Amino acid sequence: MTVQNDGSRRKFMGLAGKAGLTTFAAQAVGVNLGLVDVVSAQTGKRPVTPFRFAIISDPHLYSFNDHVFDRQLEDAVAQVNALATQPDFVLCTGDVSHHGEADQLAKGKRIFSKLKAPLRVIPGEHDWYLDMGVEYRKNFGEETWSFDQKGVHFIGLNSILTPDFWTEAKLTPQQRRDWFMPLASPVPGVWGVHQKQLDWLKKDVANLHPETPVVIFTHSPLWDYYPRWNFQVSDSKEIRDILGKFVNVMAFHGHVHHTVYNRIGNLTSIGTMSTSWPWPYPPVELPYPEFQQYRADPSNTADGMGSAVVSVDRNGGGFVNYQPFADSLQPAIRNGFKV
Amino acid sequence: MNPHNKLFRRLALPLATACMLAVVGTAFAREPFTAAELQMKDDKLMESVKRGHDIWYGGRADTSTNGLACANCHPDAAASNPQTFPKFLPQFNRVVTYREMVNWCIENPQAGKALDVASVDMTALEAYSFKLHRGKPIEPGLNTRQTTGIAVQSGVGFRTKPTGIGFDK
Numbered sequence: 001m002t003v004q005n006d007g008s009r010r011k012f013m014g015l016a017g018k019a020g021l022t023t024f025a026a027q028a029v030g031v032n033l034g035l036v037d038v039v040s041a042q043t044g045k046r047p048v049t050p051f052r053f054a055i056i057s058d059p060h061l062y063s064f065n066d067h068v069f070d071r072q073l074e075d076a077v078a079q080v081n082a083l084a085t086q087p088d089f090v091l092c093t094g095d096v097s098h099h100g101e102a103d104q105l106a107k108g109k110r111i112f113s114k115l116k117a118p119l120r121v122i123p124g125e126h127d128w129y130l131d132m133g134v135e136y137r138k139n140f141g142e143e144t145w146s147f148d149q150k151g152v153h154f155i156g157l158n159s160i161l162t163p164d165f166w167t168e169a170k171l172t173p174q175q176r177r178d179w180f181m182p183l184a185s186p187v188p189g190v191w192g193v194h195q196k197q198l199d200w201l202k203k204d205v206a207n208l209h210p211e212t213p214v215v216i217f218t219h220s221p222l223w224d225y226y227p228r229w230n231f232q233v234s235d236s237k238e239i240r241d242i243l244g245k246f247v248n249v250m251a252f253h254g255h256v257h258h259t260v261y262n263r264i265g266n267l268t269s270i271g272t273m274s275t276s277w278p279w280p281y282p283p284v285e286l287p288y289p290e291f292q293q294y295r296a297d298p299s300n301t302a303d304g305m306g307s308a309v310v311s312v313d314r315n316g317g318g319f320v321n322y323q324p325f326a327d328s329l330q331p332a333i334r335n336g337f338k339v
Numbered sequence: 340m341n342p343h344n345k346l347f348r349r350l351a352l353p354l355a356t357a358c359m360l361a362v363v364g365t366a367f368a369r370e371p372f373t374a375a376e377l378q379m380k381d382d383k384l385m386e387s388v389k390r391g392h393d394i395w396y397g398g399r400a401d402t403s404t405n406g407l408a409c410a411n412c413h414p415d416a417a418a419s420n421p422q423t424f425p426k427f428l429p430q431f432n433r434v435v436t437y438r439e440m441v442n443w444c445i446e447n448p449q450a451g452k453a454l455d456v457a458s459v460d461m462t463a464l465e466a467y468s469f470k471l472h473r474g475k476p477i478e479p480g481l482n483t484r485q486t487t488g489i490a491v492q493s494g495v496g497f498r499t500k501p502t503g504i505g506f507d508k
Binding site: 062064067068098181182183184228229277278279280281282283295296298299301 | 405410413418443489
C-alpha cells in the first residue's frame, strides 16, 4: 500500500508555524487577526480553503463496442467537465468494469481521461476478482491511499475483500470472478477492508488533529444497510471507531446505485447514483427516506443515474449536489444538502 | 293438494338422505391432495422458480445482446412488481400483463429477442418473480414511487436480515 501525499501536510506545518509566530506577534502589538485564524493557530486545526470534488460511481463497462454504459459514463464525464467551478479532483467509487477484463478497465481509463480534473479511484468487486487487482492497479494505481487537499484529509480503502473461498475449491479466475456477479451471490459472503487496511488506517490518522475534516471513500457503505446485497462493510464498526476522534467525517460510497443517507455518531454516509443502472431499494426501512431517489422510469433510459459534486466550505463542512441525468430527486435533496 | 306439495313430499326423503350423505361424506372424505401430491406440486413449482432464477440472471443467451439481464436492475426480483399487473404503461399506451412487461425489458434494455408469452421459460420467469413477491397484496394498476420485494430468507453466506446497526439517529 502506498500513501500518496501532495505535500500539503508539509505546507501546513510551515503555515502553522508562521501562524503561531504571527499570533504571538499580533498579540504583542494588539492586532486582531480574526477569530478563525487565531483559533487555528492555537489549536493546530488546519485552515480549509474552499474547493470542490466530484464523484462518479459504478460505470460497469462491458467489452462491447459502443455499449450504452460507455455513453452514460461519457455523459457523467461531460456533466463534471461542464461545472463552472471545476472540482479539484474526481473520485470514482469503483466498479469501473463489469467483469474486470483488461479491455474494460482500459476503456474506463480512456473515458475518464477526458476529465479536466485529476482522477482518483477505489476498486469495486467487479474490478478485482478476475486477477486480484492486477489490471486495476495497472490502470488506476494502488487501491489504498490518502492525501491532503487544502486542509481536508481524504482516504480511499479497498472495501470488497472476502476470505479466500477459491483456493481450496480450485476455482479458475473466471469462476472466482463469476461468483461476484450476482448481487446476492451465495458464495463469497460479506466483504470488508480486513486487518491490514485497518492497521494502515490507524497509522494514517494517528497524528491528525481531531478537528481535521476527514472524507473517506469505500465501495460499499460503512454501515449495515442490507448485507444480503453486500450493502455493508463487515468491519465498518472498526473503521468508525478509528475515525471516532474526528469532529466530522464524510463517507461516500458507490455500489448501491442509488441515493441514500445515514448518520452514525460523527460519520455521515452518502450513497451515490451510478452511471450504469439504478438498483432498487432493498426491503429495509431507511432512517432518512427523504434522501431516496424516485423509482426510475424504465422507458426513460437516462432516468435513475447521474454523478455528484461536493463543495467543501472553509469550516470543512460539505454541501452535496447530486447531478441526475433525469428528474430523479425528491424535493428535499433536489437543490443539494449540507453534511 | 297443490301439485307442488305432492312433488315435494315424494322428493323429501331422498333429498334429506342425499343432504345427510353429503354432510357425512364431507367429514370423512380425504383431503383434496395427499402429502405426496402436495410435495410433487411444490417440487414442480420450485423447478420452474429455479429455471426462472437462472434466466433472470442471464441464463438464456438470446434474451440479451448487450450483456444485461433482468437481475441487473432487479436483484431478488425487487421492483419488478408482478403483483401490480395488469396496468397501463406509457411505453405501450395500453394496459399490459406482467409477461408483456418482461418482454419489453428483454427487447429494450437488454436488446434481446422476446420470449413466447406462453413458453415454459416465460412461465419460469413469472414463477421466480411471483415467488419473491409472495404475500404482497395484489394491486393491479399500482404505480408507486418505490417498491421492494420481500426480505429473502435464503442465500448461504449472507445474514438475511439487517442487524439494525446504523439506525441510531
